[in-house]
Amino acid sequence: MNRCVVLLSGGIDSATTLATAHKEGFELYALTIDYRQRHRLEIECAKAIAQKYAVKKHLILSVDMRGIGGSALTSTDIDVPKDTIPIPLGAPHPIPVTYVPARNTIFLSLALSWAEALEADTIFMGANVVDYSGYPDCRPEFIHAFEDMANLATKVSVEGRLRFKIRTPLIFMTKVDIIRKGLSLGLDYSMTWSCYDPTPEGKPCLRCDSCAIREKGLKEASGLGL
Amino acid sequence: MNRCVVLLSGGIDSATTLATAHKEGFELYALTIDYRQRHRLEIECAKAIAQKYAVKKHLILSVDMRGIGGSALTSTDIDVPKDTIPIPLGAPHPIPVTYVPARNTIFLSLALSWAEALEADTIFMGANVVDYSGYPDCRPEFIHAFEDMANLATKVSVEGRLRFKIRTPLIFMTKVDIIRKGLSLGLDYSMTWSCYDPTPEGKPCLRCDSCAIREKGLKEASGLGL
Numbered sequence: 001m002n003r004c005v006v007l008l009s010g011g012i013d014s015a016t017t018l019a020t021a022h023k024e025g026f027e028l029y030a031l032t033i034d035y036r037q038r039h040r041l042e043i044e045c046a047k048a049i050a051q052k053y054a055v056k057k058h059l060i061l062s063v064d065m066r067g068i069g070g071s072a073l074t075s076t077d078i079d080v081p082k083d084t085i086p087i088p089l090g091a092p093h094p095i096p097v098t099y100v101p102a103r104n105t106i107f108l109s110l111a112l113s114w115a116e117a118l119e120a121d122t123i124f125m126g127a128n129v130v131d132y133s134g135y136p137d138c139r140p141e142f143i144h145a146f147e148d149m150a151n152l153a154t155k156v157s158v159e160g161r162l163r164f165k166i167r168t169p170l171i172f173m174t175k176v177d178i179i180r181k182g183l184s185l186g187l188d189y190s191m192t193w194s195c196y197d198p199t200p201e202g203k204p205c206l207r208c209d210s211c212a213i214r215e216k217g218l219k220e221a222s223g224l225g226l
Numbered sequence: 227m228n229r230c231v232v233l234l235s236g237g238i239d240s241a242t243t244l245a246t247a248h249k250e251g252f253e254l255y256a257l258t259i260d261y262r263q264r265h266r267l268e269i270e271c272a273k274a275i276a277q278k279y280a281v282k283k284h285l286i287l288s289v290d291m292r293g294i295g296g297s298a299l300t301s302t303d304i305d306v307p308k309d310t311i312p313i314p315l316g317a318p319h320p321i322p323v324t325y326v327p328a329r330n331t332i333f334l335s336l337a338l339s340w341a342e343a344l345e346a347d348t349i350f351m352g353a354n355v356v357d358y359s360g361y362p363d364c365r366p367e368f369i370h371a372f373e374d375m376a377n378l379a380t381k382v383s384v385e386g387r388l389r390f391k392i393r394t395p396l397i398f399m400t401k402v403d404i405i406r407k408g409l410s411l412g413l414d415y416s417m418t419w420s421c422y423d424p425t426p427e428g429k430p431c432l433r434c435d436s437c438a439i440r441e442k443g444l445k446e447a448s449g450l451g452l
Contacts, residue, residue, distance in 0.1 A: 063289050063336075070343030095381045101342035102335055105379045109328055109335040110289075116327035117296030136384040145375035152371045153331045155321045158362040 003027045003120035004167075005111045008058075010045035012214060013126030013170055015192045016182035018053055020169050021124045023185055028055040029118060031111050035065040035103070037073050038080065041202055042193040049191050061110055071100040073196060080197035082207040093134040096209065098196055104137035108146050108166065116154045119162060127168045128178070143168055175217030189218065229253045229346035230393075231337045234284075236271035238440060239352030239396055241418045242408040244279055246395050247350045249411055254281040255344060257337050261291040261329070263299050264306065267428055268419040275417050287336055297326040299422060306423035308433040319360040322435065324422055330363035334372050338390065342380045345388060353394045354404070369394055401443030415444065 004026040008014045021028060030053075032046040043060065050058035065074045072078040078097050087093050104127065111123045127138040136142060147166045156162040170178050179189065194214040195204035204211050230252040234240045247254060256279075258272040269286065276284035291300045298304040304323050313319050330353065337349045353364040362368060373392045382388040396404050405415065420440040421430035430437050 059293050061290060061293055064287060065339070067285050067287055068336075068340045068343050070339075095385070099381050100339075101381070102339035102376075102379055105375070106332070106335040106339060109332040110294075113291070113296075113326075113328035113332060114294045117294050136381055137379045139378070142375070142378045145371075145378045149331070149368070149371035149375045150328075152365070152368045153328055153363045155325050155327070155362055159321070 001025065001027045002122065003029060003056075003118055004122040004124055005029045005031055005115045005118070005120050006055075006124040007107050007111055007126070008032050008046045008050060009126075010042035010049065010193045011126070011210075012175070012182070012189060012192050012194060012217070013128055013178060014046075015049050015187055015189070016178050016185070017124050017126040017170060018049060018055075019182055019185040019187045022053050026122065028053060029114065029120060030055040030058045031114055032058065032060045033107055033110060034060055034062045035074065035100070035106075037065075039073070039193065039196050039198055041198050045191055045193040052191065059114065063106065063110070065100065065103070065106075068101060072097045073100050080205075080208050082197075082205070084209055084212075086212070095134045095136065098209065099135050102137065104135075104142070105146065108150075112150050112154065112164065115164065116156050116162075119156060121162045122165050122167055124167050124169070126170055128170050128173065130172060130174050138171075140168070140171055143171070175213055176220040179217050179221040183221065227251065227253045228348065229255060229282075229344055230348040230350055231255045231257055231341045231344065231346050232281075232350040233333050233337055233352070234258050234272045234276060235352075236268035236275060236419045237352070237436075238401070238408070238415060238418050238420060238443070239354055239404060240272075241275050241413055241415070242404050242411070243350050243352040243396060244275060244281075245408055245411040245413045248279045252348065254279060255340065255346060256281040256284045257340055258284065258286045259333055259336065260286055260288045261300065261326070261332075263291075265299070265419065265422050265424055267424050271417055271419040278417065285340065289332065289336070291326065291329070291332075294327060298323040299326050306431075306434050308423075308431070310435055310438075312438070321360050321362065324435065325361050328363065330361070330368070331372065334376075334392065338376050338380065341390065342382050342388075345382060347388045348391050348393055350393050350395070352396055354396050354399065354401075356398060356400050364397075366394070366397055369397070401439055402446040405443050405447040409447065
C-alpha cells in the first residue's frame with residue numbers, strides 16, 4: 001500500500017483532498033500545522049476528519065508564525081477584510097492581506113520532512129487557483145518548482161530510493177466542483193471549518209472572504225445557486 | 227541599508243556567515259530554529275553571538291521535529307555515531323544518520339517567510355559541501371532550486387517588488403578556511419557550539435563527527451595541525 005502525507009487544515013479543500021487520497025487507496029498520514037492562526041478552531045475539525053478517514057497517524061505540528069507576522073491571519077495588528085466585493089475571474093486580483101508569507105512553502109517543507117522519515121513518496125495538498133486566492137503559493141508553477149527542489153533536498157531522492165510527487169488534485173477546480181466531488185466521496189462538509197476570523201463565541205463571522213466563498217460553493221452545490 | 231535574514235544555529239559556519247553579512251553592512255535579522263535538537267545548547271550560543279553582532283532582531287522559532295523523527299539529532303531511538311573514521315574527500319560518502327529529513331528546506335522556508343514579512347531580499351545560510359556532510363540539502367544545486375522556488379512562492383516576488391537571493395558564502399570552503407575567515411573578522415569561536423550529543427553536564431562529547439571536525443579545523447587554523 002502506498003503511503004502519502006496529506007496536508008489537512010480542516011477546511012473544504014484539504015478535507016476533499018484527504019477523501020480523494022483515501023479513495024485512491026493510499027495509507028494516509030495527515031499533517032496539520034498549528035501556526036497560531038486566528039482560526040485555530042479549524043484544527044478541531046481536522047482532528048475529526050482525520051478520525052473519520054481512519055488515518056494511520058495524525059500529526060499536529062506547532063510553528064509559531066505570530067513571531068513572523070505580515071498577515072491578517074497571524075497578526076492581530078492587521079484586520080481580516082470583511083464584506084469585500086468579489087472580483088470576477090480573470091480580472092486583476094491583488095493578493096489579499098490574508099496571504100501568509102511563504103506559508104505553503106513552510107507547510108510543504110514540513111510535509112516533505114515527514115514524508116521522507118516515513119518513506120512516503122506522495123504529498124497531497126488542497127491548493128487551488130480558481131475560486132479565490134491569488135495566493136502565489138497555490139499556483140501550479142510554484143508546486144512544480146517545489147517538487148523539483150524537494151527531489152534535490154532529500155536523502156531518499158538523492159540516493160535514488162524515492163521520487164517525491166506533490167499532488168494537488170483540486171488545483172484547477174471551482175469551489176462548487178470541489179464540493180460536488182467531496183459529496184460524491186461521502187464527505188460531510190459540516191465537519192469542515194472555513195472562517196478566518198471566528199467570533200469570540202467560536203462561530204463563523206460569515207463576512208470574511210473565506211466564509212463568502214464557502215457559502216457560495218455550498219449553495220451552488222446544493223442547487224440553490226445564490 | 228539592505229536587510230537580510232541570517233540562519234544562525236550557533237555553530238562555526240552560521241556564526242562565520244553572520245560575521246560575513248555584518249562585514250558587508252547588512253541590517254541583520256538573525257533566525258534560530260529550536261527544533262528540539264539534542265544539542266539545544268547551541269541556541270544559547272546563538273543568542274550570545276546575535277548580541278555580539280548587535281542584530282536588529284533575533285527570532286527564535288520553535289518547530290517540534292521530534293514528532294517527525296528519522297534522525298539521530300531529533301530521535302532518542304537513533305544514536306549519534308561516535309569515533310567514526312573520517313572519509314577522504316572525494317570518496318563515496320554515505321549520508322550519515324545525523325541528517326535530519328528536509329531540515330534545511332524547513333529552515334530556509336521559515337527564513338523566507340520572515341524575509342518576506344520584513345521585505346528583506348537576502349537570506350544567508352552557512353551551508354557547506356566541503357569539510358563534511360554529504361547532506362543533500364547543503365549542495366549548491368539544492369540552494370539554487372530553493373531560490374527559484376522562493377521567487378515563485380511569494381507575494382513580493384510575484385508582484386515584482388523583490389527578488390530573493392539565497393547566499394551561502396562558505397559553501398565551497400574547507401573548515402579551516404572558514405575559521406581563518408571568521409578570525410580575520412574578529413569572531414571568537416569559543417562563543418560557538420558544535421557538538422551533536424552533549425554530555426548530561428552540558429559539555430561537548432568530543433567524539434561525534436561534529437566535534438571531530440571542529441577540533442581538526444581549530445587546530446589547523448591555529449597552526450597546530452593534527
